[in-house]
Amino acid sequence: xxxxxxxxxxxxxxxxxxxxxxxxxxxxxxxxxxxxxxxxxxxxxxxxxxxxxxxxxxxxxxxxxxxxxxxxxxxxxxxxxxxxxxxxxxxxxxxxxxxxxxxxxxxxxxxxxxxxxxxxxxxxxxxxxxxxxxxxxxxxxxxxxxxxxxxxxxxxxxxxxxxxxxxxxxxxxxxxxxxxxxxxxxxxxxxxxxxxxxxxxxxxxxxxxxxxxxxxxxxxxxxxxxxxxxxxxxxxxxxxxxxxxxxxxxxxxxxxxxxxxxxxxxxxxxxxxxxxxxxxxxxxxxxxxxxxxxxxxxxxxxxxxxxxxxxxxxxxxxxxxxxxxxxxxxxxxxxxxxxxxxxxxxxxxxxxxxxxxxxxxxx
Amino acid sequence: xxxxxxxxxxxxxxxxxxxxxxxxxxxxxxxxxxxxxxxxxxxxxxxxxxxxxxxxxxxxxxxxxxxxxxxxxxxxxxxxxxxxxxxxxxxxxxxxxxxxxxxxxxxxxxxxxxxxxxxxxxxxxxxxxxxxxxxxxxxxxxxxxxxxxxxxxxxxxxxxxxxxxxxxxxxxxxxxxxxxxxxxxxxxxxxxxxxxxxxxxxxxxxxxxxxxxxxxxxxxxxxxxxxxxxxxxxxxxxxxxxxxxxxxxxxxxxxxxxxxxxxxxxxxxxxxxxxxxxxxxxxxxxxxxxxxxxxxxxxxxxxxxxxxxxxxxxxxxxxxxxxxxxxxxxxxxxxxxxxxxxxxxxx
Numbered sequence: 231x232x233x234x235x236x237x238x239x240x241x242x243x244x245x246x247x248x249x250x251x252x253x254x255x256x257x258x259x260x261x262x263x264x265x266x267x268x269x270x271x272x273x274x275x276x277x278x279x280x281x282x283x284x285x286x287x288x289x290x291x292x293x294x295x296x297x298x299x300x301x302x303x304x305x306x307x308x309x310x311x312x313x314x315x316x317x318x319x320x321x322x323x324x325x326x327x328x329x330x331x332x333x334x335x336x337x338x339x340x341x342x343x344x345x346x347x348x349x350x351x352x353x354x355x356x357x358x359x360x361x362x363x364x365x366x367x368x369x370x371x372x373x374x375x376x377x378x379x380x381x382x383x384x385x386x387x388x389x390x391x392x393x394x395x396x397x398x399x400x401x402x403x404x405x406x407x408x409x410x411x412x413x414x415x416x417x418x419x420x421x422x423x424x425x426x427x428x429x430x431x432x433x434x435x436x437x438x439x440x441x442x443x444x445x446x447x448x449x450x451x452x453x454x455x456x457x458x459x460x461x462x463x464x465x466x467x468x469x470x471x472x473x474x475x476x477x478x479x480x481x482x483x484x485x486x487x488x489x490x491x492x493x494x495x496x497x498x499x500x501x502x503x504x505x506x507x508x509x510x511x512x513x514x515x516x517x518x519x520x521x522x523x524x525x526x527x528x529x530x531x532x533x534x535x536x537x538x539x540x541x542x543x544x545x546x547x548x549x550x551x552x553x554x555x556x557x558x559x560x561x562x563x564x565x566x567x568x569x570x571x572x573x574x575x576x577x578x579x580x581x582x583x584x585x586x587x588x589x590x591x592x593x
Numbered sequence: 594x595x596x597x598x599x600x601x602x603x604x605x606x607x608x609x610x611x612x613x614x615x616x617x618x619x620x621x622x623x624x625x626x627x628x629x630x631x632x633x634x635x636x637x638x639x640x641x642x643x644x645x646x647x648x649x650x651x652x653x654x655x656x657x658x659x660x661x662x663x664x665x666x667x668x669x670x671x672x673x674x675x676x677x678x679x680x681x682x683x684x685x686x687x688x689x690x691x692x693x694x695x696x697x698x699x700x701x702x703x704x705x706x707x708x709x710x711x712x713x714x715x716x717x718x719x720x721x722x723x724x725x726x727x728x729x730x731x732x733x734x735x736x737x738x739x740x741x742x743x744x745x746x747x748x749x750x751x752x753x754x755x756x757x758x759x760x761x762x763x764x765x766x767x768x769x770x771x772x773x774x775x776x777x778x779x780x781x782x783x784x785x786x787x788x789x790x791x792x793x794x795x796x797x798x799x800x801x802x803x804x805x806x807x808x809x810x811x812x813x814x815x816x817x818x819x820x821x822x823x824x825x826x827x828x829x830x831x832x833x834x835x836x837x838x839x840x841x842x843x844x845x846x847x848x849x850x851x852x853x854x855x856x857x858x859x860x861x862x863x864x865x866x867x868x869x870x871x872x873x874x875x876x877x878x879x880x881x882x883x884x885x886x887x888x889x890x891x892x893x894x895x896x897x898x899x900x901x902x903x904x905x906x907x908x909x910x911x912x913x914x915x916x917x918x919x920x921x922x923x924x925x926x927x928x929x930x931x932x933x934x935x936x937x938x939x940x
Contacts, residue, residue: 536688
């Protein structure tokens with residue numbers, strides 16, 4: 231009711247749109263996903279499901295309201311993988327997992343018998359360099375926001391024997407924010423994950439990162455043993471899953487065929503050393519230029535503005551009136567207050583100055 | 594040559610109000626087309642015109658005022674606002690002053706700082722016979738034109754300016770400070786009607802020779818004010834447009850009494866606003882009728898006279914609801930909030 235004076239905002243000259251990309255660094259240490267909140271395989275920040283199709287990782291024991299879901303892990307292989315077979319544990323679920331991710335992220339092709347495009351270790355999707363046995367890491371939108379920033383993703387794993395481990399770091403170092411080094415598919419843009427230590431041109435990809443979907447695909451050959459084609463410098467064969475009470479020692483090959491998805495995810499977590507990326511938040515803003523002319527808004531209806539009806543900021547009538555702005559209200563044609571902006575400190579307004587306040591409304 | 598300080602670049606982040614969010618969610622868009630400025634945090638009393646260090650220090654304390662964050666509630670942001678007047682030499686601005694002079698007839702008087710609005714004639718009869726027996730000026734009956742009405746004078750309440758037609762022209766009329774239209778905002782949960790003076794009604798005027806009232810408005814002149822719809826700035830409130838009487842009370846020439854006999858404004862008056870209200874359906878039920886749930890939900894029920902009026906007069910009990918009516922002048926932005934207690938006899 232109080233507002234009596236409005237100033238028009240010209241829709242042509244006083245409003246502009248901007249787009250800003252904000253990035254946050256997301257560093258995750260391996261300790262948070264393995265061993266910090268309980269003993270291995272029974273950590274309180276790891277949630278397993280009765281359906282056994284994937285495992286969820288939280289940053290704090292998940293029964294706490296403070297816990298945030300950070301990513302899911304699962305494992306899958308293509309039906310044509312040599313490990314696919316009726317004797318493999320959770321065989322159909324592993325195939326389903328692979329197909330589900332492949333359908334959503336890569337789409338379909340008439341080149342394959344089942345119609346589903348397979349993951350490859352390059353950007354060509356030409357039917358060569360299939361990754362048929364893979365781990366999937368699906369990051370929460372809480373971390374990814376709108377997308378992972380291209381060229382910032384890296385994941386370090388422990389490889390080799392547990393007693394004499396070495397490390398491999400996978401990164402999307404060939405991708406850049408302008409889209410170079412990536413390919414757009416049904417699931418958005420993806421880049422190839424390479425071993426950071428190998429710079430030769432014949433370096434083969436060991437995974438893929440889908441930036442908008444926030445999904446990393448890691449070939450099981452990173453932890454190669456047995457018949458899985460190894461990356462160039464992998465220590466092989468290795469124990470993927472060391473012997474523990476209730477869990478037999480298994481190689482990667484053995485884990486694919488003989489372990490449940492959850493058990494393989496446990497082993498995967500234990501191999502994870504570090505993980506980092508920058509996320510991206512896209513902010514679309516509308517900036518309103520609120521132009522306050524010299525001859526307007528120099529008086530106030532604030533009750534303290536007068537004392538015994540006399541304007542308190544004047545000694546004599548020839549003094550300039552003065553007001554102090556603390557708030558900008560944005561209104562629609564119906565005089566409804568739809569947005570409010572506040573100044574950090576009062577801003578003096580008198581007839582000797584005009585002011586342009588840039589008010590940004592983010593969407 | 595030093596660089597200019599350009600750190601004063603002002604970019605503000607805005608937040609959507611509840612109204613803005615509702616408009617966005619409804620798919621219509623917010624369609625911002627205008628802006629207004631507020632200064633609610635400012636206490637202009639801190640402006641020190643006598644600061645010993647000079648004029649650069651006059652507003653030092655004001656400029657250090659911490660400013661609150663924006664909030665999404667519509668009535669917590671700009672309750673007042675900055676005003677535009679073309680004339681830079683305005684020195685005085687009109688303000689509302691409660692007029693309780695009873696010699697003009699019908700100017701209501703608050704009791705314990707509240708205006709008591711009787712919900713029905715049964716309650717009014719109890720009050721006439723009881724607590725307001727000696728002062729009927731304190732009794733306002735909802736929707737009535739034969740009992741007192743809330744009355745406010747608008748004008749320049751400064752003894753520095755003489756109260757005559759010349760100063761009225763100089764300080765009000767000629768500089769565009771005349772208020773003929775007013776906004777009255779009432780809580781629609783409790784009040785559904787505003788009664789005000791018509792624009793062509795009698796003026797409030799004294800005879801300058803005898804200092805007697807030459808003409809004056811009374812509650813009998815009240816008419817229903819036009820409703821403008823839901824308040825844009827207050828939840829549950831409804832806005833009404835009201836007119837007022839011209840305030841032409843001036844200092845008499847040579848009479849033994851002064852203009853203060855009729856006017857509470859020290860300087861020239863601008864107008865005189867008189868108001869009564871109609872209460873929402875259900876609140877008017879007599880003691881044998883159904884008590885509206887609003888008395889229980891928003892007010893107090895079964896209160897003694899002591900609890901209701903502050904004085905133990907009579908054995909009746911009452912239900913009441915306290916509400917605030919907002920009155921503002923459309924030209925000068927002068928505002929006043931009026932505390933009203935809706936009272937109903939309960940037993």
